Amino acid sequence: MDYLAYNRSQLNTNRIRRIDDKVMVFIVPSIVQVGVVRTELRFPYKGKILNAYATCGTKGLNRTVIDIEKCSQGAYDTVPVWTSIFNNVLIIDSNHKSNRTSTKPYSMKPSAIQVNIDDHFRLNILEVGNGVKDITVELVIELLIEED
Numbered sequence: 001m002d003y004l005a006y007n008r009s010q011l012n013t014n015r016i017r018r019i020d021d022k023v024m025v026f027i028v029p030s031i032v033q034v035g036v037v038r039t040e041l042r043f044p045y046k047g048k049i050l051n052a053y054a055t056c057g058t059k060g061l062n063r064t065v066i067d068i069e070k071c072s073q074g075a076y077d078t079v080p081v082w083t084s085i086f087n088n089v090l091i092i093d094s095n096h097k098s099n100r101t102s103t104k105p106y107s108m109k110p111s112a113i114q115v116n117i118d119d120h121f122r123l124n125i126l127e128v129g130n131g132v133k134d135i136t137v138e139l140v141i142e143l144l145i146e147e148d
């Protein structure tokens with residue numbers, strides 16, 4: 001094998017890897033109700049969940065509790081099985097605008113951090129603070145992109 005063929009071979013086996021993040025955004029406009037939000041998002045990349053953030057346009061007099069659920073593409077096409085990505089769900093405390101100031105910070109299930117190509121995500125509102133409106137939830141996912 002000559003020098004150029006060797007270098008080309010090494011480049012092909014040691015592909016350049018670049019880290020990139022994508023953000024999924026869920027919006028629940030206007031008045032918020034307890035239950036599963038019908039909007040379901042497909043994520044077309046493989047990656048790992050880094051962060052979640054919830055905010056509201058109008059503060060509630062009581063806390064608002066939000067879960068994010070995940071379903072694989074295979075299950076989605078047959079019998080959808082939705083599972084929470086959290087050990088401790090997102091909480092927006094009463095009279096607060098986001099989960100950043102929550103007295104009970106969220107934590108993710110280690111088994112749910114990995115995202116497979118075409119996994120689906122949805123929100124499940126577990127508790128709604130009196131008067132809360134316009135919820136936005138962000139889910140940050142780190143991608144691993146291979147370049148030639």
